[in-house]
Amino acid sequence: MPSVSRRRTHIAMVGIPAVSHVLPSLEIIRELVARGHRVTYANDPAVAELIAGTGAELVPNKSELPVADNDWPDDPIAAMGLFLDDAIRTLPRLRATYDHDPADLYLYDIGAYAARALAESQQRPVLQLSPAFVAWEGYDGEVAANLWQLPGADAYRAKFARWLADCGAVTSDVDTFSGRPANTLALITRAMQPHADRVDTDTVTFVGPCFDLRASAANWTRPATAEHVLLISLGSAYTRQPEFYRQCLRAYGDLPGWHVVLQIGKYTxxxxxxxxxxxxxxxxxxxxxxxxxxxxxxxxxxxxxxxGEGLLAGVPMIAVPQAAEQFMNADRLVELGVARRIDTPQATAETLRAALHDLVGDAAVARRSARLRADALAEGGTARAVDLIENMLSDKTIRPT
Structure with missing residues (x-):
């Protein structure tokens, strides 16, 4: 899609300091800067190094979300309350910067409620960048309604409503404000979206994972003697799993023809x-x-x-979910026919090795992986996302709702 406008504008991105929420949109920020836009990025200094590589200007915005030690409450209402409290604390700091230097467009992560409140109070366009699946028609009754029956839900919703009434936001309905933005770029492949056929495509555009597909492989070189390569990674948060790693070493250590890369995170x-x-x-x-x-x-x-990275690479996956939506994601990969799910208690050396042999020896899995890779690439990724953002900037009819 060709870009409509190349004028230099001020675009503000507001995020939270969870690495899994920062990484998905970094290439979008980098590309916006490369196209000549001035981009400011409000986030905790803890992720300053990640942001610096994009060329965006960091606006320090200290967060009290427990991402450093991954100490999230088990109670979902309590966890949601942490995001609301963070928005209440950070909005005045955002105002201190952006009331005298407003952005032409605000981009924001799904956890950064304060950004939408700020944009609405300034009557500026706002666009959510979602690194996870989005709500679908029927979501309120099928998923959210169960949450609102939990202890503490009424108090949480009342507090959220009071904040919306006091902070200058235009949107007063809690569900609409937190879950149904008027403009969203979903930074996931449509294949991973639950009930994708029921997503409102007038407000949500799937652009697929936005990674730098031009990146050189110089950061890692496949050994010349490796017939096959296996990557094992539990991401950035739930990595304190030494027993799981030991089972992986038993399963894949000295496996003929296989070279294994094991990422263990900073907690092990x-x-x-x-x-x-x-x-x-x-x-x-x-x-x-x-x-x-x-x-x-x-x-x-x-x-x-x-x-998203696995689907873009077209590799079969063994999904070992650790928390939150990862269990749903694992089941979706299985439904797509490119993965096996093994929960951590069942992740023994025997089950892990059997799943690998089962997957890599299946020609149907290889065909499905190749098709899903092609589908993900066709969604456009970074270039399409930035084109859409620039088109939004040039569309004078778009207003926050």
Whole structure:
């Protein structure tokens, strides 16, 4: 899609400091800067290094969300309350910056409620960048209604409504404000969206995962002796799983023809794993996308980012979900015919090895993986997302609703 406008504008991105929420849109920010726009990015200094690489100007916006130690409450209403409290605290700080330097367009992550409130109060266009699946027709009755029956839900909704009434937002309905934006770019492939046929495409556009597909593989090189490569990664948050990693070493260590890359995150000491087989390399962090482009299979926690990277690479996956929507994502990968789900208690060396042999030896899985890769690439990714953002900037009829 050709861009309608190339004029230099001020675009503000407002995010939360969870890596899984920052990474999906970084290439969009980088491309906006490359096209000559001035981009400011309001987020916690904890993710400043990630943002710096895009060329955007960091607007420090300290968050109290428990992303550093991953200490989220089990109660979903309590977890939702943390996001609301964070919005209440951060909105005055955003105003301190943007009331005298307003953006022409506000972009925001699904957890950054304060951005939408700010944009509405300034009567500026606003666009949500969703790194996860979006609501569908019937979502309120099928999913949200169950949440609103939980203890504490009434108090949460009342607090949210009071904040909306006091903060200058135009939208007063809690469900509409938090779950039904007028303009959303879904940064996931449509294949991963539940009930995709019931998503309102007048307000949601699926652009697919927005990664840098031009990135060089120089950050990791497939060993010349490797017949097959397996990547194992539980992402950035739920990585304190030494026993799972030991089972992986038993399953895939010294497996003939296989080279294994094991990412263990920052919460696990490599010494907890015992002896490392010679065909395994262990790291706290790896260039996941670059490795997947050279890999033959992927053991993943089924976070949406990992699912997107796996589908873009066209590799079969073993999904070992750890929390939240990852269980739903894992089931969706199985439905698509490109994965096996193994829950952590059942992730023994025997089940892990059997799943790998089952997947890589199945020609139908390979065909489905190739088709889904082509579908994901056809959604347009970063270039299409930025074209749509520029088109929105040039459309004088769009207003926050």
């Amino acid at each position: 000491d490599p010494r907890e794993l015992g002896d490392i087989p010679p065909n395994v390399e262990v790291h706290s962090w790896v260039p996941q996308r670059e490795i997947l482009e050279q890999a033959d299979a992927f053991v993943t926690h089924a976070g949406m980012g990992g699912c």
